[in-house]
Amino acid sequence: MTRILATCFGLGILLLLIAGCGSFDSDPSTDISPAALRSRFSPLEVPTIQTSQQPRINLGRELFYDRRLSTGENTSCNSCHLLNAYGVDGHSYSTGHDGKLGGRNAPTVYNASLNLAQFWDGRAKDLVEQAKGPILNPVEMGMPSSDEVVTRIKSIPSYASAFRQAFPDSSDAITFDHFAEAVATFEQGLLTPSRWDRYLDGDTSALNEQEKQGLKLFLKTGCASCHAGRGVGGNSYQKLGYPKSWPNQHDLGRYQVTSLDRDRMVFKVPTLRNIEKTGPYFHDGQVASLNEAIDLMAQYQCSEKLRSAEIDQIATFLKTLTGPVPERYIANVDSAAKDDTVAMPRNKSANGKGAAR
Amino acid sequence: MRRTWLVLGGAVTLIAAFVLVLHSSSNASMAQTRSPRLASMEVMLGADPQVKSTIHRACYNCHSDQPQYPWYASVWPSSSLVHNDRQTALARLNFSQWDRLTPEMSKIRLLDACAMMTDNKMPLWYYRPLHPEARLNAQEVQHFCAWAHSME
Numbered sequence: 134m135t136r137i138l139a140t141c142f143g144l145g146i147l148l149l150l151i152a153g154c155g156s157f158d159s160d161p162s163t164d165i166s167p168a169a170l171r172s173r174f175s176p177l178e179v180p181t182i183q184t185s186q187q188p189r190i191n192l193g194r195e196l197f198y199d200r201r202l203s204t205g206e207n208t209s210c211n212s213c214h215l216l217n218a219y220g221v222d223g224h225s226y227s228t229g230h231d232g233k234l235g236g237r238n239a240p241t242v243y244n245a246s247l248n249l250a251q252f253w254d255g256r257a258k259d260l261v262e263q264a265k266g267p268i269l270n271p272v273e274m275g276m277p278s279s280d281e282v283v284t285r286i287k288s289i290p291s292y293a294s295a296f297r298q299a300f301p302d303s304s305d306a307i308t309f310d311h312f313a314e315a316v317a318t319f320e321q322g323l324l325t326p327s328r329w330d331r332y333l334d335g336d337t338s339a340l341n342e343q344e345k346q347g348l349k350l351f352l353k354t355g356c357a358s359c360h361a362g363r364g365v366g367g368n369s370y371q372k373l374g375y376p377k378s379w380p381n382q383h384d385l386g387r388y389q390v391t392s393l394d395r396d397r398m399v400f401k402v403p404t405l406r407n408i409e410k411t412g413p414y415f416h417d418g419q420v421a422s423l424n425e426a427i428d429l430m431a432q433y434q435c436s437e438k439l440r441s442a443e444i445d446q447i448a449t450f451l452k453t454l455t456g457p458v459p460e461r462y463i464a465n466v467d468s469a470a471k472d473d474t475v476a477m478p479r480n481k482s483a484n485g486k487g488a489a490r
Numbered sequence: 491m492r493r494t495w496l497v498l499g500g501a502v503t504l505i506a507a508f509v510l511v512l513h514s515s516s517n518a519s520m521a522q523t524r525s526p527r528l529a530s531m532e533v534m535l536g537a538d539p540q541v542k543s544t545i546h547r548a549c550y551n552c553h554s555d556q557p558q559y560p561w562y563a564s565v566w567p568s569s570s571l572v573h574n575d576r577q578t579a580l581a582r583l584n585f586s587q588w589d590r591l592t593p594e595m596s597k598i599r600l601l602d603a604c605a606m607m608t609d610n611k612m613p614l615w616y617y618r619p620l621h622p623e624a625r626l627n628a629q630e631v632q633h634f635c636a637w638a639h640s641m642e
Binding site: 172175368371 | 524525555574577578580581582583587590591592594595598601602605
């Protein structure tokens with residue numbers, strides 16, 4: 134009798150154990166042929182710049198580097214998003230015009246045009262809207278108002294013709310909207326195709342065996358559930374720390390934008406392009422190493438505890454997402470210059486606090 | 491013999507105590523903050539009635555903010571397993587939160603779902619015996635996939 138009861142009890146427990154929803158199969162395909170991968174990823178191509186867009190791009194580049202467009206005339210977009218350093222400054226939090234720290238890690242501006250929205254919490258719907266943010270943010274560039282920005286730009290003689298050329302159909306070319314449009318137009322060209330894109334295009338020799346093993350593990354772990362598409366991320370919002378609760382619950386992410394309970398701890402999934410170059414990681418910039426970031430993501434988003442060798446493998450793959458910085462595109466050559474040589478940003482050596490830290 | 495019954499009785503009492511203690515906390519932690527219906531895949535993409543019916547019946551328990559919990563979801567230890575598995579499932583695919591995806595990601599998720607069904611990986615094999623309603627026939631899978639591909 135006891136044996137029968139024990140057997141029934143055991144069977145019952147077993148049934149209950151297996152009757153749950155179950156884990157999602159995180160390995161929909163280990164087929165890493167370019168054809169198979171293109172159902173989930175897309176290669177990045179740099180579009181040819183139309184001649185008509187060139188003046189606007191040139192203007193946007195000039196504005197991006199211009200430290201005079203901050204209250205202290207000491208901070209530019211490039212101060213926190215250093216274009217020759219993959220669009221980041223390498224600090225957990227960036228320092229603004231008056232020495233105060235920002236509230237979140239400065240995300241890279243490279244490939245930002247692929248994002249579904251801008252900022253970690255997606256509060257700007259596109260690059261144009263985003264460009265209007267930091268310049269007016271008291272702890273970033275600190276300009277008091279959009280009118281003051283326009284006044285400042287108008288006080289710099291060289292901008293008059295640059296704005297006219299960039300916005301030839303406007304009677305009043307220097308406006309705050311045009312400032313943002315020019316910066317955004319320039320940023321749309323900050324694209325960094327890499328060996329990964331060559332692989333997706335069919336060149337299977339673009340990745341070596343170790344990198345392919347890393348790719349398989351990346352897929353098997355479930356990373357590609359969120360880090361997919363052309364940007365290998367940047368195209369969805371996700372709750373940070375899900376299923377396992379994220380340790381730092383101070384910054385509630387998208388909740389601060391929507392005030393909806395469902396958006397607590399929800400952040401934009403960042404792109405993984407150039408990820409090896411864009412640390413420290415996460416919205417709070419509290420994780421310095423890529424390997425630690427992989428370890429945390431596997432634990433907190435994928436419920437996987439990876440071994441050290443596995444983390445190394447995934448990191449090896451992720452490094453194939455690093456593309457060269459487009460030096461010619463970011464070179465801050467005076468628009469009047471006709472020099473074809475690649476020039477480094479003119480204020481590289483005087484990069485405000487960005488380079489000083 | 492009497493001693494065996496005492497041990498068995500003690501074990502049952504202990505399990506019952508566990509169930510009572512964990513029942514409320516488990517249910518509380520499983521409560522989801524529901525998303526507005528407008529944010530759902532079926533509304534955002536205008537899914538046809540058969541697609542709606544299929545995903546409601548076979549997918550929604552794990553992959554939406556509107557689960558219909560079975561009785562064992564409130565009984566330890568299966569409650570914690572259901573909870574953990576559902577969390578994992580939601581992290582990968584949540585039909586109720588389609589507003590969090592770009593069109594590109596929406597397409598990827600739909601084609602993923604199609605592939606999982608086509609390969610008979612979803613619903614999970616061990617979920618089916620206690621959820622016969624979740625079984626999918628070939629026509630349903632084919633219809634879902636055709637619809638998913640038409641979203642491209």
